[in-house]
Amino acid sequence: MTVSQRPKAPAKAKYSLRDTLMSYAFLAPALILLALFTFYPLAYGSYLGFTEYGGARFGQGLPPKWIGLDNFRTLIADPLFLKSMVNSVKYLIIVPVLQLASLAVAVLVNKNLPGMAFFRAAYYVPVVTSISLAAVMWDWIYNKDGTLNWILTNAHLIAKDSTFGWLNNELTAFWAVMLVTFWRGFGYYMVLYLAGLQGIPEELEEAAVLDGANAWKRFWSITVPLMKPTILLCSLLSTIAALRVLEEVLVLTNGGPLNSTYTALMYVYSKAFQGFNFDYGLASAAGLVVAAVALLLSIINFRVFRDDTGGGK
Amino acid sequence: MSLVQQGAPARATSPSRKNRKWGRLVVRYVVLIAVLLFAVFPFLWTLAIAITDKHGGGSIYDFPDSLFPRAVTFRNFVEVYNQFSLGKYIWNSISITGLTVIGTLLVSALAAYPLARFKFPGRDFIFAVIIATLVLPGETTFIVNILTLNKLGLLGTHLGVVLPTIAGAFGIFLMRQAFLGIPQALIEAARIDGAKELTILTRIMLPLTKPSLAALGIFTLVGAWNAYFWPMLVLSSAPDKAPLSVAVLRLKGQFNYDPFNIAAGSLIMMVPVLLVFLAAQKLFMRGMEGAVK
Numbered sequence: 001m002t003v004s005q006r007p008k009a010p011a012k013a014k015y016s017l018r019d020t021l022m023s024y025a026f027l028a029p030a031l032i033l034l035a036l037f038t039f040y041p042l043a044y045g046s047y048l049g050f051t052e053y054g055g056a057r058f059g060q061g062l063p064p065k066w067i068g069l070d071n072f073r074t075l076i077a078d079p080l081f082l083k084s085m086v087n088s089v090k091y092l093i094i095v096p097v098l099q100l101a102s103l104a105v106a107v108l109v110n111k112n113l114p115g116m117a118f119f120r121a122a123y124y125v126p127v128v129t130s131i132s133l134a135a136v137m138w139d140w141i142y143n144k145d146g147t148l149n150w151i152l153t154n155a156h157l158i159a160k161d162s163t164f165g166w167l168n169n170e171l172t173a174f175w176a177v178m179l180v181t182f183w184r185g186f187g188y189y190m191v192l193y194l195a196g197l198q199g200i201p202e203e204l205e206e207a208a209v210l211d212g213a214n215a216w217k218r219f220w221s222i223t224v225p226l227m228k229p230t231i232l233l234c235s236l237l238s239t240i241a242a243l244r245v246l247e248e249v250l251v252l253t254n255g256g257p258l259n260s261t262y263t264a265l266m267y268v269y270s271k272a273f274q275g276f277n278f279d280y281g282l283a284s285a286a287g288l289v290v291a292a293v294a295l296l297l298s299i300i301n302f303r304v305f306r307d308d309t310g311g312g313k
Numbered sequence: 314m315s316l317v318q319q320g321a322p323a324r325a326t327s328p329s330r331k332n333r334k335w336g337r338l339v340v341r342y343v344v345l346i347a348v349l350l351f352a353v354f355p356f357l358w359t360l361a362i363a364i365t366d367k368h369g370g371g372s373i374y375d376f377p378d379s380l381f382p383r384a385v386t387f388r389n390f391v392e393v394y395n396q397f398s399l400g401k402y403i404w405n406s407i408s409i410t411g412l413t414v415i416g417t418l419l420v421s422a423l424a425a426y427p428l429a430r431f432k433f434p435g436r437d438f439i440f441a442v443i444i445a446t447l448v449l450p451g452e453t454t455f456i457v458n459i460l461t462l463n464k465l466g467l468l469g470t471h472l473g474v475v476l477p478t479i480a481g482a483f484g485i486f487l488m489r490q491a492f493l494g495i496p497q498a499l500i501e502a503a504r505i506d507g508a509k510e511l512t513i514l515t516r517i518m519l520p521l522t523k524p525s526l527a528a529l530g531i532f533t534l535v536g537a538w539n540a541y542f543w544p545m546l547v548l549s550s551a552p553d554k555a556p557l558s559v560a561v562l563r564l565k566g567q568f569n570y571d572p573f574n575i576a577a578g579s580l581i582m583m584v585p586v587l588l589v590f591l592a593a594q595k596l597f598m599r600g601m602e603g604a605v606k
Contacts, residue, residue, distance in 0.1 A: 014432075015432060015433055015434055019427075019431045019432065019433055020433040020434060022427065022431070022510050023427030023431045023433040023436070024427075024433070026423045026424065026426055026427045026510075026514075027423070027424050027427055027428070027439065029419070029420045029423060029424070029480070030420050030421070030423065030424035030443070030480045030485060031424075031439070031480075033420065033476065033477070033479065033480035034442075034443065034446065034480045036461065036477075037454070037458055037461070037476065037477035037480070038446050038449070038451070038454065038480075040457070040461070041451075041453065041454035041455075041456075041457035041458050041461070042449060042451065042453070042454060044457050045452075045453030045454060045456060045457045046453065048453070048456070048457070049453070058459065058460055058463040058468070059460055105345075105348055108341055108344060108345055109345065111341075113338075113341075115342075115345075119345050119348075119349060120598070121591075121594050122349055122352055122353055123348065123349070123352050124590075124594075124597065124598070125352065125353060125356070125587070125590065126352055126355075128535050128539070128586055128587075128590045128597075129539070129583065129586075130538070130539035130540075130541060130558045130582060130583070130586070131539070131541045131542075131558075132541050132558045132559070132561050132562045132579075132582075133359075133558075133561070133579045133582060133583055134355070135562060135565070136359070136561065136562070136565055136575055136576075136579045137355035137356070137358070137359050137579070138355065139565070140358070140359075140362075140373065140374075140572070141355060141358075143374065145372075145374035146374065147354075147358065147376065150374075150376040150377075183351070183352070183355075186352075187352065191598050194598075244452070246542065247541055247542050250542065251541065251562060265452065268452060268453070268456075269455075272456045272459075273459075273546065273549075280456055280460070283453070283456055284453045284456055284457075287452035287453035287456070288452070288453065290450075290452045291450035291451075291452045291453070294450050294452070295450060298448075
C-alpha cells in the first residue's frame, strides 16, 4: 500500500470551484438526457414489471398498482410467451454459425490479393442497409414465385408445383428470418475479425509454415488462440443481439405465421403497443425476464471464452 | 506405398505444387464470389426491378428475365416520388437525421471536454456511469420512453424521435479519447491569452479533432437514416411525419402496391447511405476495428 509514485495524490484533491461548475455545465445536457431516457426508464420499467398498469393508450387510465409477482405468473402461464422465449433461445443457433462464417470470410479476405478491398467493402454493404429495405428485398426473394424457389426448382431440389412462400410457411418462416439476420450481420463481424487477424504477427505464421504446419493446423493452433479476445467480444455481441432480435421479425412476419416467429422482444413490443390491451405492466415484466437471460448468457460467454493462459486483455 | 510415390514425382514437385497453389487461389476466389453474390444479390435485383419499364409486360418474378431488364426506364422513380409524395418523407428523414447528428455531436463534445480535461468531484463516477449504459439491458426502456414522450407532449414529433437517442456512451467515449490526445500546452497557451473554456472547445479542440467528429457524425448519420423501430413507434400517431424507412414499408403494405415503384422508392432511400459509405468506407472499417482494441 505504501506506493510512492502516485501522480494523482487523491488524498488532498484540489478541485477548483470554477472548473467544477464549468464541468457540470458542459456535462448537463448529456446527464439530463441520460437520466431522463436511460436511467429513469430502467428504474421505472423495472418497477412497472411488478405492477398492473396499462389498459389505455400511453397508460392514461389508472395509475400503476403493485401486484408483486403476478405478471411473472401470467407470463409462465402464457403459451405465447413460452414460445417466444423458446424461439429466442433457438435463435442463438445463429451465433456459432455466424461467427464461424465471419471468421472464415475474414481469413479469406485477409490476404493481399487483388480485389480484396472490394470484397471487404461489398460484404459490409448489408450492414449499412436499413431493415426496411432488407424487408422489401427479402420479401421478394422468399415469395412463392421468388428467387429462392426459382433457384431451388432449377437445381431440382424441390418440385415446381410444391413451392411455397418461405415467410408464410410455419416451418420455414423462423429460419428465413434468421437468414436475414445472418445476411445483415456477417459483414460486421468480418470487419471485427479482420482487425484481430491483422494484429497477428506475420513471423508466427512464417515460422509455422517452415515447421510444416498446413493451413488448417495453422488456423487452429495460431489464429484461433490469438484471436480469443476478438472471438469473445464477437460471440458476446452476437449472443446479445440474437436474444434481442425484434426488427427483423416485426418487418418480415410480424410474429406470424401462427406465431412461429415470435421472439421475446417481439412479445414485449406486441403486449405494450399492438392491439388494444396496452399492457405495459406485463410487457415490462417480460422485458425483465429477457434482460435477466441476456445477463446470464453474457456471464456464460465470459466463462467459456475466458483466456485461461492469462495472456488475454 | 508412400515410398513408391515419393520416388516418382521428385522432378514433378515444382509444377504440381504450383498447380496446387493455383488451385487454392481459384477456390479462394470462387468462395469469395459466392459470398459476394449472397451479399449483394438483393441489391442488384432491386436495382433491376427499379429500372425496368413495367409497361413492357412481364412480372418481377419472370426469371431470369427480370434480372436483366430489356427496356430501361427511370420513370418508376418519378412516379413513386409523385404518387406517394416521397418528397415529404425524404424531408422527414433529412430532418430527423440532421437533428440527430447535430445533437449527438454537440452533446458528446460538450460532455467529453470536461471528462477529458478537468478534475472535478464525481468525474470518475460519471464516466463509469456513462460507460455502464453500454452494457445495461434496456429491454423495457422503449416502453417507458414512449410514456415519457407522451407526458412531455413530444410524441409524434421529430424532436421526440431524436432526443432520447443523442446522449450515448459511444459518442462521449469517442470524443473523450480524441480530446485526450491534444497537447495540454496548446490549451494553456490559449488560457494565458484569456480564452474562455467554450472558446477553447470550439476554436482549438473541435478543429483538431475533426476526424473523430467526422467519424461520429457519419456513424450517427447512417444509423439515424436507417432507423426503423424507434421512429415508427414515436411517429405511429403522426404518419405524415414518418421518415422514408417507415414510409417505404407502409407503401409495401398497401393493398395494390406496385413492386417497380417500391423498388425505386427503396433505392431512393438507399442511395444516400451507400454514397456516404463508399466515401467514408475506410473510416467505417477503422471505426469498427477500433472497437476491438
